Amino acid sequence: MSALIAVALTLVALGAVAVVMTDDTSRQAVTLSVFGLLLSVLFLTLSAPDVALSQIGVGTAIVPLMVMLAIRRTRDKQ
């Protein structure tokens, strides 16, 4: 197994732990965006460019944007 794929897999595993362990939701949206980018790099090294294209658009832009908008709507206004 090539070193590039092994490094990409390790980064994805570390990224998953980072996303889950971030308790502040606004910070978690940014971490989720970076995790999406790491996933698309992994998909590219696994020779799946179609899937990487899909993941970049969705995981880096759309889902973190919706999470931030939902956070803004549910913030308690003291």
Added chain:
Amino acid sequence: MSRTARLMMFVVAGGAVGVMLVLGVLDLPHFGSSFHPYRDAAVPAAVAHATSNVISSVNFDLRGLDTLGEETILLTSVLGVAALLRPAEDEEERKPRRAGSLLDMTRLFGYVFLPLTLAIGFITVAHGALTPGGGFQGGVVLGTGIHLLYVAGSYHAIEKVRPVEALEYGESLGAGAFACFGIAGALVSASFLGNILPWGTFGELFSSGSVLFLSCAVGVEVASGVIVLLAQFLHQAIEVESHVEAGKA
């Protein structure tokens, strides 16, 4: 159930599931092996239908029925979000405050990349049968690209450019076109979602029969769906507030 009890239960149950998954995974073929029976069946079928992008062929031609189901899930989710995020009786709309200053670099970036991104989105949808891409990826690029206007401009700018009702119609049109094409296939050649358009030559733009048409239909649907979804969230986050918050402000 208290928090520690829940965590203890997860340790036990999650551990059991983890062990079963690992045992199952160790029985799979080695990572990177050459045993792929589905691939050996799919690639010749796609090439026989003159499609260069085998994945698009699988999505829109060989397994078009699954894509119809996925489209329906998308349509239903957007419908559900529109129903849930409808402003309630005790909420009122307020004019969004003018935001602070915007860096000139951000504005330049937005104005340069907005037409580029839209062009890339259209090309990705139209060349779905030839290069990596297709309706889903191109639709996502189009749907997010238009929001560069929100990042580099203002909420008013994107409100003017984006007609939400027309896009809602556009989304249903995309999903309906897919289903109607399937019915047309059933009427013409007795198989639902059969590839009835002329196949063309392998590797040219107008090849692969129905993959181009269905890719465009899915592209329209996904792009409209993403824009409508983000429109609901933006509207809720920026314009709507409840009487309670208005009373406190």
Added chain:
Amino acid sequence: MTYYAYLVAVFVLLTGVFGIVRSRNLIHTVVCLSVAQSGTYVLLLAIGYQRGVSPPVFGSPPVKPTTSVTDPLVQALTLTDIVVSATVTALLLAIAVQVHKRHGTVDPNELVALEG
């Protein structure tokens, strides 16, 4: 180490579920669900991978088609799944927003009773 990719996929799935269990905020829960779904994508693509071959796209002008490519079926499955699960995540976030409007909190420990 021939099973490293599959084990990473299982690890990401279990990490996502662990995040759901220990979460104190409904939005945090939805994000952890998204992470768990990513674990399944990694598993699918790892199954379809073959060492040293190109993706299953022959381009325009086309190269000679061959079956020495990565598996197109799991890739087709994964890419539609990514887009559709993003919209389902949107539905879950909309539910979280509605819960906040009705009950004033997004902490699952405080959402005790289902009111009639």
